[in-house]
Amino acid sequence: MTTVEDLRRQTVAVVIWYHPSDSNVQNIATYLDFVDRVYILDNSESNNEELLAKCSFGDKVTYVTNGKNEGIGRQLNIAMKMIGDSYTYALLLDQDSHFSEFVLRKFYTKIVENTERNVIIYAPSYIATEAARPQSYGLVDRCITSGSILNLAYARKLDGFHEGLFIDEVDFEFCLRAKKQGYQIVQFYDGVLMEHELGSAVDVGGVAHFREHSPVRTYYIVRNRLYMAKWFPAYKWHYYGSIVKKLIKIAIVETQKKEKWHAVRKAFVDYRKGILGATAQIISK
Numbered sequence: 329m330t331t332v333e334d335l336r337r338q339t340v341a342v343v344i345w346y347h348p349s350d351s352n353v354q355n356i357a358t359y360l361d362f363v364d365r366v367y368i369l370d371n372s373e374s375n376n377e378e379l380l381a382k383c384s385f386g387d388k389v390t391y392v393t394n395g396k397n398e399g400i401g402r403q404l405n406i407a408m409k410m411i412g413d414s415y416t417y418a419l420l421l422d423q424d425s426h427f428s429e430f431v432l433r434k435f436y437t438k439i440v441e442n443t444e445r446n447v448i449i450y451a452p453s454y455i456a457t458e459a460a461r462p463q464s465y466g467l468v469d470r471c472i473t474s475g476s477i478l479n480l481a482y483a484r485k486l487d488g489f490h491e492g493l494f495i496d497e498v499d500f501e502f503c504l505r506a507k508k509q510g511y512q513i514v515q516f517y518d519g520v521l522m523e524h525e526l527g528s529a530v531d532v533g534g535v536a537h538f539r540e541h542s543p544v545r546t547y548y549i550v551r552n553r554l555y556m557a558k559w560f561p562a563y564k565w566h567y568y569g570s571i572v573k574k575l576i577k578i579a580i581v582e583t584q585k586k587e588k589w590h591a592v593r594k595a596f597v598d599y600r601k602g603i604l605g606a607t608a609q610i611i612s613k
Contacts, residue, residue: 330440331440332433332436332437332440334440335417335436335439335440336361336362336363336364336436337364338364338415338416338417339362339363339364339415339416339417339418339419339477340363340364340365340366340367340411340414340415340417340418340419341356341359341360341363341365341366341367341418341419341421342366342367342369342404342407342411342418342419342420342421343356343366343367343368343369343421343422343423343425344369344371344400344403344404344421344422344423345368345369345370345371345372345376345423346370346371346372346397346423347372347376348370348372348376348379348423350379350382352423352424353379353380353382353383354383355421355423355424355425355426356383356385356389357383357385358426358427358428358429358432359419359421359425359426359427359432360385360388360389361429362419362427362432362433362436363388363419364388364415365388365389365390365415366385366388366389366390367390367392367407367410367411368380368389368390368391368392369392369393369403369404369406369407370391370392370393371396371397371398371399371400371403372393372395372397373395373396373397374395375393375395376391376393377391377393390410392406392410397606398606399491399493399494399495399498399605399606400473400489400494400495400498401488401489401490401491401492401493401494401498402489402491404420404473404488404489404498405488405489405491408480408483408484408488411480415480416479416480416481417477417478417479417480418477418478418480419475419476419477419478420473420474420475420476420477420478421474421475422473422474425474425475425522426522427452427475427522431452431519431520431521431522434519434520435450435452435477435516435520438450438464438465438516438518438520439477439516442465442514444467444512444514445512446482446510446511446512447479447511447512447513447514448478448479448482448483448486448506448511448512448513449471449476449477449478449479449503449506449511449513449514450476450477450514450515450516451468451471451472451475451476451477451513451514451515451516452475452476452515452516452520452521452522453515453516453517453520453521453522454472454475454521454522455521456521458515458517458521459517459518459519459520459521460517461517461518462517462518463517463518464516464517464518465514465515465516465517465518466514466515466517467512467513467514467515468513468514468515469503469504469507469513470499470500470503470504470513471499471503471513471515472499472500473498473499473502474522475522476499482506482511483502485509486502486505486506486509489501489502490502490505491605492604492605493548493552493555493604494548494552494604494605494606495545495548496545496548496549496552496553497552497553497555497556500556501556501559504556504559504560504563540577540581540582540583542584543584543587543588543590543591544591546574546578546588546591546592546595547591547592547594547595547607548595549574549595550571550574550591550592550595550596551594551595551596551598551599551603553567553570553571554567554571554595554596554599555599555604575592578592594607
């Protein structure tokens with residue numbers, strides 16, 4: 329029978345960086361003891377390896393950078409090639425991802441005890457209301473990448489992640505594609521909670537709180553959700569609805585309206601042209 333220690337030895341962490349701070353580097357310490365190795369793939373234009381020199385992580389951490397932002401899907405695929413067959417699982421993380429030792433041990437314990445078959449992703453809860461559910465876990469259609477544990481052999485059978493999306497919907501596209509192929513996604517509740525920063529908070533009169541994204545991020549959100557509606561028709565009204573909600577938020581509560589409306593227009597134009605990947609000069613005067 330697999331134990332938590334067996335799982336630790338079979339698991340490697342893959343962390344995506346983009347202009348990391350000292351606190352982002354310190355997050356590594358929260359999961360370092362629960363993986364056999366950490367791969368950091370840096371999308372920053374500058375080399376940030378000196379940040380690691382301030383910490384005592386030893387030789388468990390491998391840092392990789394190409395000096396440019398290649399997107400999330402591309403970096404995850406690079407990591408999978410680097411790892412090869414050396415490990416069974418990858419703990420996928422953003423630079424702001426962190427766990428408490430108690431939660432991560434509980435997460436691993438639940439994975440070891442889980443009996444579902446063909447599980448490609450094990451995911452924690454991301455909001456307190458999910459973690460408070462009394463049942464141990466549920467089968468879900470989608471989950472975000474950060475904090476999830478990926479079965480590497482299954483992921484390779486799917487040819488990895490979609491690099492053309494660059495950022496936003498990379499995780500959901502992979503999940504929905506995996507579901508089509510008969511794989512399961514297990515999300516754990518009952519206290520398995522990982523907090524994750526999804527954007528800057530906007531307070532509206534002390535009554536409501538919204539997550540606000542930059543104009544560049546707004547472009548990718550709108551463009552990629554249009555593609556998702558096309559590729560996965562069963563979810564098209566979900567994605568169309570989420571785009572409408574985004575436009576309403578821009579109109580009513582978000583800042584940088586001029587830049588964001590330009591980003592939205594460009595997203596629709598590029599979608600009609602079939603453009604994927606990174607798009608330079610999204611915001612112009």
